[in-house]
Amino acid sequence: MNLTESIKRPTLHEELVERLRNLVVEDALKPGEKVPEKDLCESFGVSRTPLREALKVLASEGLVVLQANRGARVAEVTREELENTFPVIAMLEQLAGELACRNLSDAGIAHIEKRHDAMVKAFISRDRKSYFQANQDIHNALIEGAQNEILESHHRMLAARVRRARFMVNLSEERWAQAIQEHEQMMEKLRARDAEGLGQLMKTHMMNKYAAHIKAMAETSDEVEQH
Amino acid sequence: MNLTESIKRPTLHEELVERLRNLVVEDALKPGEKVPEKDLCESFGVSRTPLREALKVLASEGLVVLQANRGARVAEVTREELENTFPVIAMLEQLAGELACRNLSDAGIAHIEKRHDAMVKAFISRDRKSYFQANQDIHNALIEGAQNEILESHHRMLAARVRRARFMVNLSEERWAQAIQEHEQMMEKLRARDAEGLGQLMKTHMMNKYAAHIKAMAETSDEVEQH
DNA sequence: AAACGTAATTATGAATTCATAATTCAGTCA
DNA sequence: TGACTGAATTATGAATTCATAATTACGTTT
Known part of the structure; x- marks a missing residue:
């Protein structure tokens, strides 16, 4: 057993990145669709801050597209x-x-x-x-x-x-x-x-x-x- | 000219991702060093929210490492x-x-x-x-x-x-x-x-x-x- | 009725606040 | 003196608040 291995305790936003990624990959959120920030916050029971952090990460992976002042959309696969x-x-x-x-x-x-x-x-x-x-x-x-x-x-x-x-x-x-x-x-x-x-x-x-x-x-x- | 091309207006966190990435690549922030959240906020003149969003993105790129409740460190190049x-x-x-x-x-x-x-x-x-x-x-x-x-x-x-x-x-x-x-x-x-x-x-x-x-x-x- | 302009509403980006975990520091005892 | 304990301080994660941009709803005009 490796004792130097750090304890795995996922932070809220990491958990959300996982979950959101799944929603996109599993096609629960369809390409081109707006990501419903408010609804997702409610259904996950978290505030907007960690959810938005997660969206930024997903955007850097190219799974969603951020439009300034217009929120996030699921990226289209062109x-x-x-x-x-x-x-x-x-x-x-x-x-x-x-x-x-x-x-x-x-x-x-x-x-x-x-x-x-x-x-x-x-x-x-x-x-x-x-x-x-x-x-x-x-x-x-x-x-x-x-x-x-x-x-x-x-x-x-x-x-x-x-x-x-x-x-x-x-x-x-x-x-x-x-x-x-x-x-x-x-x-x-x-x-x-x-x-x-x-x-x-x-x-x-x-x-x-x-x-x-x-x-x-x-x-x-x-x-x-x-x- | 492509008129369908959207207008480029970088949001705060995108700007910060760029700047922070440079600090890391240009070695102004050294590997293993703690990322001084407070100081950077002051010198960039922004609040912690966008800066932290940027750190999440940099983490997903592997440039920094996030430790729960202990902030971000510049990733070591092993x-x-x-x-x-x-x-x-x-x-x-x-x-x-x-x-x-x-x-x-x-x-x-x-x-x-x-x-x-x-x-x-x-x-x-x-x-x-x-x-x-x-x-x-x-x-x-x-x-x-x-x-x-x-x-x-x-x-x-x-x-x-x-x-x-x-x-x-x-x-x-x-x-x-x-x-x-x-x-x-x-x-x-x-x-x-x-x-x-x-x-x-x-x-x-x-x-x-x-x-x-x-x-x-x-x-x-x-x-x-x-x- | 259709098109335009304007006000009301909502959504978004970012600042601020708040609770808690981590760290520092002072004081105690061996 | 030096290690340990616990309070004070600081840093962090996340919620909330706030200002503003975008969208919708409504009323006016032709």
Whole structure:
């Protein structure tokens, strides 16, 4: 046990940052919506001061936008923002792959292997919910496995901004199969502890995910136009 | 001109974030030091509320550390943090190099060429101040040239954390010459708009900078031990 | 009725106040 | 003298208050 570790007692505003972030990521507060300061204060039972502090932090993370004298709005996820974000996430995932190969313990790899198997099973039975969960677990384990806090925090920030695009819901059958295949390859590289290889694959995997998202978006807007 | 662009009128806390960030990066507030809330309020002529809001933001950027009921301290730059930060910056620079090659205008490249020449001149006359300035300008121009706001903001955040290490002061003659050579190569790739090539070089350039820093640190601590 | 202008209301940014935790300092006792 | 105790002081987190900007509601005019 590390006795130098400081006692964890979250302050009010830290707690609020967490909660508000969830509201935004979970889509309880929709993009473009005004953040109802007063209501939130009441439902959380806090005064405006800590809530506003939390909003400032969220703004610096890009999850909300502050307009002088007009309060905060949930940031819109623009096409341009996604276009800019994906390449950055892809680079971070590449680095994470490289580092995870070097720094993960055998047990850590074994754990990912288990989640991978669960993910494949979920794919076979077309259980989207379990699939997404396993997929998420694998990516998180790889990021954590990199053992680089800076990398992790920046990845988390970017992932939060992107997750709101909810691009996973319109996962096509093709893309799903392709993603599984990519994950198979990733596992091979991880088992072989081929750092460069895994990094390269993770980068590509992320960019393919983006491409699929763009494609799905285009198709959706086509449908809309037809109405 | 874009008429939809909102009017820029910085609020108090945004202004303070800027100013405080500078105080930390410029080393006016030293790592580990307590941030003197009261004094800063007086010298800036503001109340504690906006200043504290600014501190929360700086904390989320990792520049200061908040301790519950004990205020804020300037974050220490640990060896481990540097070790984690450099590879991440290097990846971002790689991406910036690739994107800059594709997105910079010819005029943009010409401008960088000018600053490069100024940098070489400064090297020849061993004018450290001008050298650092030109170097900084070149890197900034390349990051901006990537035309990716997400990339830019995350790079800025990380650069701020690292700049405080003041690793540039102990620039050895060897490393200096090597850096110039690397910059020459970078210019070649940029002129040729070789995106992959420039990206690769910028990544390596950053990691070499890190290696030189580590070496300089080791030598400094050796000297200390001899005393 | 639609458009404009103005007053009332509300929301926001920032200062101030308040309760409490942390720190300093003085006094006591070994 | 030096370590400990507890009161006084200070600093901090959060609530409240206050001034002002933004929004809404209303009335007037055409």
